[in-house]
C-alpha cells in the first residue's frame with residue numbers, strides 16, 4: 256500500500272465526502288432509512304447481526320440472520336435456551352457457523368446473567384463507560400461496541416472496520432500506520448459528529464465498490480484527484 260500521511264485539511268476532507276455522497280449517497284440513505292427498522296433499534300439484534308456479518312458478505316449474513324429469527328427468534332432468552340446445533344443450522348449461510356453459534360449462545364447467556372437480557376442498560380450509560388462494558392462481553396471488540404453506540408444511540412464514535420481503515424489510509428484521511436483509535440481520532444478531527452454515521456457508511460461503500468483491497472479501481476474513482484495513494488501511484492508511473 257502506498258503511504259498516506261494523514262495530513263488533510265478540512266476543506267479537502269469535505270470535498271471528498273461531497274464526492275463520495277454523490278457516488279454512494281443513494282445506498283447510504285437507504286441504509287439510514289433501514290436503521291429505523293427493528294433490527295437497528297434493538298441492541299441485541301444488532302449485536303447478533305454484527306457477529307453474523309464477520310468475514311462474510313452482507314447478503315449471506317442477512318440470510319443467516321433472517322433464518323435465525325424465523326427458526327429460533329433473536330432474543331437473549333430464546334438463544335440461551337436453544338440447542339447449539341439448532342443455532343448452527345440456522346446461521347449456516349453466514350459461514351464459520353460453529354464458531355459464530357458458540358459466540359451467539361455465550362453472548363445470550365452472559366447478557367441474561369449480567370443485564371437480565373436488557374442490553375439497553377449498558378447503552379444508556381455514558382459513552383466511554385458503555386464502550387468499556389460492551390467490550391467486556393465475549394466476542395465484542397472496539398468496532399462492535401462502536402457500531403452499537405453509533406447505530407442505536409447516535410453517540411459520537413466512528414466504527415472503524417476493514418474498509419474504513421483501508422480507505423481512510425489510502426486517501427490520506429489517516430496516517431498509513433494508524434491503529435483503530437488513531438484512525439477514529441483523525442476522522443473525528445475532520446468531520447462534525449452529525450456526519451459520523453454517514454462518513455462510516457460512505458467509506459464502507461467506497462471500499463466495497465471502488466477502493467477494493469486488491470486492485471483499487473482508481474481509474475473510475477471520483478476522488479482520484481484528491482487521493483494521496485492515487486497521487487503517488489501516478490507519480491511513480493510517470
Ligand code: SF4
Pocket residue numbers: 425426465466467471472473474476477478479482483484485
Ligand atoms: S483513487 Fe484509488 S486509492 Fe484513492 S480512494 Fe479512489 S480507488 Fe481508492
